[in-house]
Amino acid sequence: MAVLEGANVRLRPLTPDDREEVFGWYNDPELVAPFDRYSQETFEEFCRSLESAPDDPTSLAPRFAIERRADGLTVGVLGHYRAHPVLEYLDVWYVVGHPAARGQGAGSESVGLLVDHLFRTETVERIGATCDVANLPSARLLEKVGFRREGTLRSALFHHGRWHDVHVYGITRSDPRPARPPA
Numbered sequence: 001m002a003v004l005e006g007a008n009v010r011l012r013p014l015t016p017d018d019r020e021e022v023f024g025w026y027n028d029p030e031l032v033a034p035f036d037r038y039s040q041e042t043f044e045e046f047c048r049s050l051e052s053a054p055d056d057p058t059s060l061a062p063r064f065a066i067e068r069r070a071d072g073l074t075v076g077v078l079g080h081y082r083a084h085p086v087l088e089y090l091d092v093w094y095v096v097g098h099p100a101a102r103g104q105g106a107g108s109e110s111v112g113l114l115v116d117h118l119f120r121t122e123t124v125e126r127i128g129a130t131c132d133v134a135n136l137p138s139a140r141l142l143e144k145v146g147f148r149r150e151g152t153l154r155s156a157l158f159h160h161g162r163w164h165d166v167h168v169y170g171i172t173r174s175d176p177r178p179a180r181p182p183a
């Protein structure tokens with residue numbers, strides 16, 4: 001599997017050593033849950049999902065770990081999946097699990113690397129992403145990478161006891177993508 005090098009981050013396959021920490025992020029309400037409902041039920045299921053992901057384009061399992069190049073710290077994970085049974089596009093998702101590593105560009109650089117990689121290696125013309133309308137850092141990240149807001153789904157995501165509206169973002173192969181500093 002590919003390793004994607006950016007100026008400040010490296011996207012690499014997850015190793016067995018990453019699993020406990022990443023599983024911990026998924027289940028920490030302060031880290032991932034404020035805007036999401038997604039969590040794995042058990043550690044064993046999480047490990048199984050990592051193993052089956054390469055053969056399953058719909059898998060929500062993380063496909064890359066985000067490693068900070070300066071000190072080798074694993075600061076997050078991200079993934080992509082076929083989001084719709086008929087429409088032909090991929091959605092991306094992303095988590096910077098170390099709160100102290102947020103706001104320094106790791107998330108947007110990583111998503112930019114992933115988008116470039118997917119347009120190089122997949123035949124899709126569009127890559128999408130969704131985020132809770134209240135998730136301002138996520139929306140800002142997507143706009144920095146070149147995604148455009150295409151609309152809003154009302155009451156599409158249930159978490160924290162109520163339904164939430166969700167912004168839909170997309171970027172097409174021919175859309176401008178901001179240049180990143182070389183690796």
Ligand SMILES: CC(C)(COP(=O)(O)OP(=O)(O)OC[C@H]1O[C@@H](n2cnc3c(N)ncnc32)[C@H](O)[C@@H]1OP(=O)(O)O)[C@@H](O)C(=O)NCCC(=O)NCCS
Pocket residue numbers: 031032035036093094095096097101102103104105106107108109130131132135136137138140141144
């Ligand atoms: C969303 C997330 C991945 C962003 O990671 P990150 O490494 O901080 O992203 P970046 O530093 O590349 O960019 C974040 C941008 O959001 C901005 N931002 C942060 N908090 C903000 C707020 N409350 N309002 C508006 N913008 C905000 C930052 O200033 C930055 O923009 P800038 O570079 O123009 O200043 C991270 O916050 C996270 O993991 N959140 C929890 C999981 C999650 O929500 N994932 C996305 C699900 S859709």
